[in-house]
Each structure stands twice: as structure tokens, then as C-alpha cells.
Amino acid sequence: MTNVAKHSKNTISVVVKESSDMKKKTDLAGRSVGTLANINTTGSKKILKELTNSGISMEQKEFGSMTEMLESFYNGEVDSIVISESSRSQITDIEAYANFDSNTRVVYQTSYKVENTDKANAVSNITTTPFNVLISGSDTRGGFDENGRSDVIMVATLNPKTGTILLTSVPRDFYVTTACDAGDGCMEGQLDKITHTGIHGTNTTKRTVEKLLGIEINYTFKVGFDTVTDIVDAVGGIDVNVEPGYECNNFMHAPGLSVHAGVNHLNGEQALGYARERYAYSEGDRQRTKNQQQVLMGIVDKITSPAIVTNYAQIMDSMSNTFSTTMSNDEISSLIKYQLNSNLKWKMEQYMVNGTGDTLMCAELGDAAYVMVPDQSTVTTAKNKINAVLAGKSADDVE
Template sequence: MRKNKKKPNRVGKVFGVIFSILLVAATMYLLFNLVKLNVLPTKLLFLVTVVFVLLDLIFILLLCFATRGAVSKTICIIFTIAIALGSCMGGYYISKTGSLLSNMTTVSSNSKTTVSVVVKKSSDMKKKNDLAGHSVGVLQNIGTVGSKKVLKDLSKSGIEMNQTPYESMTDMLAAFYNGEVDSIIINESSRDQITDIEEYAEFDNNTRVVYQTSYEVENTDKANAVSNITTTPFNVLISGSDTRGGFDENGRSDVIMVATVNPKTGTILLTSIPRDFYVETACDAADGCQQGALDKITHTGIHGTNTTKRTVEKLLGIEINYTFKVGFDTVTDIVDAIGGIDVNVEPGYECSNFLHAPGLSVHAGVNHLNGEQALGYARERYAYSEGDRQRTKNQQQVLMGIVNKVTSPAIVTNYASIMDSMANTFSTTMSNDEITSLIKYQLNKNPKWKIEQSMVDGTGDTQMCAELGNAAYVMVPDESTVTKASNKINAVMQGKSADDVE
């Protein structure tokens, strides 16, 4: 009889040891990822470590020594499993966060540019070899590196084409549609420039790509880091890139904002610049970017984020410390992953004819938008009498809607999917250490951030655009609004409120 009583005890102890090992392993996994992420202040990290170590000790004692009955042992095992699973899940979420931060702060040394040989859909040319002996239109002063790259690649395959140079995009397109040339070479990032021209709005539908190649250019975007990101004010350029070939490809800057952050006063000023703002370009690339030429600011992104940064610095007379690039088309994935966002539409701005989101209708008051709807809402300008001004306001609403949802408790229920959707969406020149320092600062000091908004303004007009080589719709700056925006930024940098600037 005594042997029969000892046997269950031995089994219970074996289970106790096994579950104790699992508990310790899960806790170590959680704490390892927490230390690796390095976002908790030292005191809080110490407290969390002590709490988990004590929990482990308590349950190890209960599992191996204190509980003897089957019921009490079972209950203890259930609680142990729950804590172990919670630790594993927490460690996994923290690991996903660390991967996201690593991806965001690992800025590629090169950016991709994709160039295509395009023919009409009615053309008999369907594959690369069919191009031999035919005529091709090329731009004389814009994107010359890409054109040469395509023609060189074709020549290596024994395919020679008869080149006809054109001074502007519109001249080349007119020649193409008139039959003067059989094909044209375009930079893929120029597609939306083409379809923005009313006469060529159906360009994507009535043409096709016969040959395409990509090449890399050096990414010269570097941080101008501040000495201490938790005490020193800094400026961040937020650039929403409009690309079709992937996040690493240069494309138009469809969203342009400067976030001025003063951690001492807890103030963030968002200064928006309409994409059609007519500015003097400050180039950072030799591939057809014309230094000092006048163009829409959106076109600067085609030559890389650093060209946009330098142009904004010149426009506002400020120094930008960091850049934050957003793949704006991937906003759909983020918004869907967080379960949609809410935007508040003011009376008089109801709309039911969105060009980029057919079927979308917004009413006065709070509207809940999914990913496609949020992107369409952020890109729309034709439905509003204010055009690009209202689009800029909508973009601010969408970005703030994402921030509000991501910082709410609801994020926990779909955290892994959100991290995955954001993995290839953001890129910043801010270092991992600087981001974790800001998170530590937030957890330690818990500042109540005040968000202020500003926007430069101007007058609609038709002017020559360097990137197109032709006239197009632009917003000619109202210099008083540019000066005011610059003064607001300087005020926040100096510890004052932007609202105090007249």
C-alpha cells in the first residue's frame, strides 16, 4: 500500500519539475527580448524582472514541494501554463517590435530606379526582340541615366533602336501618340505624372511594357543627429512616397510634412506642404535633377528623399535633423490591421465622388474608414474646391487616426498583424538608440504632448515644371505663409507655442 502512495507523488514531482522548467524558459525568453528591446527605464526593468523571478519561485515551490493533492496540483499546473503562455506571447510581441524598429532604422545604402520601354497596346511588339530596328523616344535632359541603362542592356542582347530625343515629357508623349516614334522610355516613378495630365489620363490602359530594367543609385540621406533626443528640439521630414515598384524605389513625395518636436515643452508641430507647391529645387542627384529649377515639390522625391529634404530646408530656412519615409500605398495594410480608423469630417466637406476610392462616401461627423477608403480619402483633391489644401488636411487626419488607434489598448488584440503590416512601410534616419530613448522618456516622464498644426498656402496657377519640361498646374507660394510657417517652427524650437505666432 505504501508503494502505491509513493508512485503518484513521484509522478507529481516529475510533472512539477517539467512545468517549472517550462515556466523558467518562458520567463527567460520574455526578459531576454525585453532587455534586447531596451525601451524600459532601468528602475521599471528591474521591477519587472523582480516580479517575474518571484512569480517563478512561488510556482516552482508550489509545483515541486507545497501542493500534494491532485486537485491543488492540477490548479497550480493550469496557472503555470497560463503564465508561461503569457510570457511567450509577450516575448513574441516584444521580438516583433524589435524587428520593426530594426527594419525602420536600417536605411538602405541604395535606392532602386525602374525604367521601361513602353509601346501602345495595339502595337505588334510584344517581347524584347521585337524592339530591334524600331524607333524610341527618350528625354534629352531628364532621367538620362535610366534611358542609357535600358539602351545599353538591349544593345548587349544585339537589339539596336533608333533614338529620337525630346526636350519635355509632353513633347515625347505627343510624338508617341502621333506615331512619330514606335516606343518611349519612361521612369516608372513618372507614371503618375503622365496620368495627371488630362490628355494622357488613360496612359496605363492603352500602353504596355515590353522591356523593363532596374538599377540602383546611392542613397545619400543621412541624419543630422541632435546631441540628446530627449532634451534637444529637432525637426523630422515626413515624406509619403508614392511608388509602384516597392518601398525601396524612389517616387514622388505625395505627403510632405515637417514634424518639429520639443521634448522639453512636450510640443509637436506638424507643418504641411502641399504636393503641388512651386519651389526652387535643391538637388542631391545628378540624374536629370536641375539645381535651382522651379518645380512642384512632389517631383523632388523622384531623385530621393535627400533632395526633398534639402528643398524643404531651403524653402523654410530650417535645418532638418531626421527623415521619416512612409510608403503611402501600404497605409491600406496598416489601417486594415488596426481595424480601420475614424476621421471627423467638418460640415460642408461631405463627399461621395472620390476619384481614388470609387464608392467611398463620407458624411459630416465621424466616419469609420477601412484601408482602401483611408488611402482614397488621403489622396483626393479633385472633389474639393480647395484641392491640394484639403488633401493635405485629409492626410493629417489619416496619419493622426492611425496614431490614435495604434496608441489605444485595442492594438493588443491584433498586435502581430500590425507589426507585420508596418514592416516595410517606414524607414527613418533616426537610430534605434534614439527611438528607444524617446520611448524610455515617454514611459519615465509621461509628458502630455500638445500637437499643433500649420500649413503653407498659395495660389493655383499653370507654370513650367522642370521635371515635366512643360507647363502644369502648380500652387504658387504665398510667401507670407511660408514666413509664418518658418516662424512657428522656430518658436517651437525655442520652447514657445506655435499658436503665439501672428
């Protein structure tokens, strides 16, 4: 669980309309297929080569953007298109193609591995030295080793000497300059929503957050939907405090869930639904980010209690294969022992960078989409708050 896999998986599909007469791989022979000229070229080449090796030749037509390719597909200009499965959410986020999953189907699919370059920048002593952890929440449905968008981006700054944890959130639509290592396959130096960095692995998200905030990240913690439900259920549920005016009984991802003003006790599925909701709030993604922080604070409050800490091995076993972290087994054990010996009650602090909405070109889409343009003053404040906690001070003292 604490060993990050050497490779991640990318899955590529040839997609046709649901009404198409193409039912199996051999039906693709002689038909036309749309691909993207500058995006996901590795996957497109791989799947078309596999088809060619099987004696199935297709007429390829390249497009400059995702929306251009989709328009031609639905207009009947091409019989099929090649997509990366990690881009499905990008497609369905476009209002005109919200029903893409239901009115299309996959005729042929393949996967290939990409090297995972994420490594720890470990501190000398995790019980005495402050450190930063990137928490990246993936929206992938294809398995934990599948790359997908980073729909949760949060930096947890921990100072074990002062017992302080600062949670700094970056909204998924934050418009940033992408940073990555050579070979990550990302749009290095180009502007895009930060959520798209996860398509190229946690390391790309980490590098981009480091560049954005001007900080150093020591460890990463990649989670999926199952992580939230499993952790929350393993610790017996969590409590979240809902402010007056934020009551809700129409959660999109948790039908039947309702929360009232005051303290609410949530099980795993309810906590996940609460952390994912944005449409029920006028603040949209800003409120969802606050809810995510509340859920994480509820988890921290529960797992640092003596009753839970002493059973941590059993709890971690129950969450096997639901998350990965670059923090080592020894470092996790040291933190557990430190918590047991000190019975430290952590002080939780929160911050979120902010910005204004706009429609701008996104490198991964090859087209314009809704983004949040950063308010640089909030980015500076975030950096100052993180540095304050690392220096043994309180983030709340930073204006």
C-alpha cells in the first residue's frame, strides 16, 4: 500500500454511436476514425497499430481539438473516434455532450503502461520535522492504477512539533501553468485546468502545485472514491458541522442523503457524496472544496483518537488497494507511535486559493473551457501560510 506502482495504466478506446452497425472489432475495417492531432497521440498510435496488425485498416482523420472531433463524429463525418478513457469526464462536462456515455459504445479497447515517476522527498525525521503532503483525489473509474483527473488537490502541511495541520485547497478548475518531468507526456509550460494534470500521473500534479505555490512537496497521497468510503466506514463514521444556510437534501452523488445545520454523522457513502457535491450550492466548486476539507478534518479527528490509533493495522488492511502514498512504512509507523506516546490533539487550519471564472483555452482539450483565473494575492497568502506552519507558527496569524 505504501509502495507506489512503477507504472500507471492508460486505457484507449475506439468509440462509435450506440446506433452504429459496428458491433465488433472486425466491423471497423475500412471505416473512418477521428483522432486528436496533438493530444493523446501515443494512445491513438498504439490502438491503430494494434488494429492494423490484426488486418484492420481504418481511414484516419486528425482534429485540432476535442470539440472539433466530437462535432464531426456526431455529424457523421467520421464513423468512430479514439478517446482516452481518462478523458470521458472531460467530454461529459461539455454541456452538448453530457450524454456521451449513454449514446456511444466501445467497439475496441486496449491499455498500455506509462512509467510512474512519483518519488518522495523525505524529511530526516517525520516526528520532528515539518513536511508537506499532496493529497490528490482521482476521479478514475477504471481501477486504482488508472490515471485520471485530479478532482481533489489539497496540500496538507504538518508540523509535528506544534501539532498543527494546515489544509490548503486548490479548486479543480484553477488555471495554471503545467509542470512535469520529461517523459510524463504532459503539456509542459502550457495553461490548463489543474484537474487535467492527473491524467499524466500524480507526479505532474505535484510538480504543478509546487510551481504554483512556490513550495516543496515531500510526499504524495493518491486517493480514489473507494478510499473515502472505506476509511470513513473503518473508523465508524465521521462528524461534519454544517453552517446555517448550507442545509441540503438533494445530493447528486448520494441520493437520500440530507444534512442539517449543526453536527451531522456520516457513513462512508454519505461522506463521499458530501465531498463531491457542488451543484446544490450557489458557490459551486468553492463550497465543494470546503466540504472536502471538512471530511478530511473529520477523518483526522477520528483516526488520531487512542481507540482508533491502537487498531491502525486492522484499519489499514481494510483499505488495501484503495490508496497509495510515497510515505514509507517506517515513516507511517513512526507517526503512529508518536501519536500514541504524545496523544497529540492536532490543531486544524484551512485555506483555499481563489479566483474568477472565465472561458479560456485549455491545453489538454485543445479548446476553450470554463476555468478559474487565479487571484494571485490568494496564491501568495497560501504560500505564506504554508511557510508559517513549517516555521512553527500559526497560519491564522497570516493575513
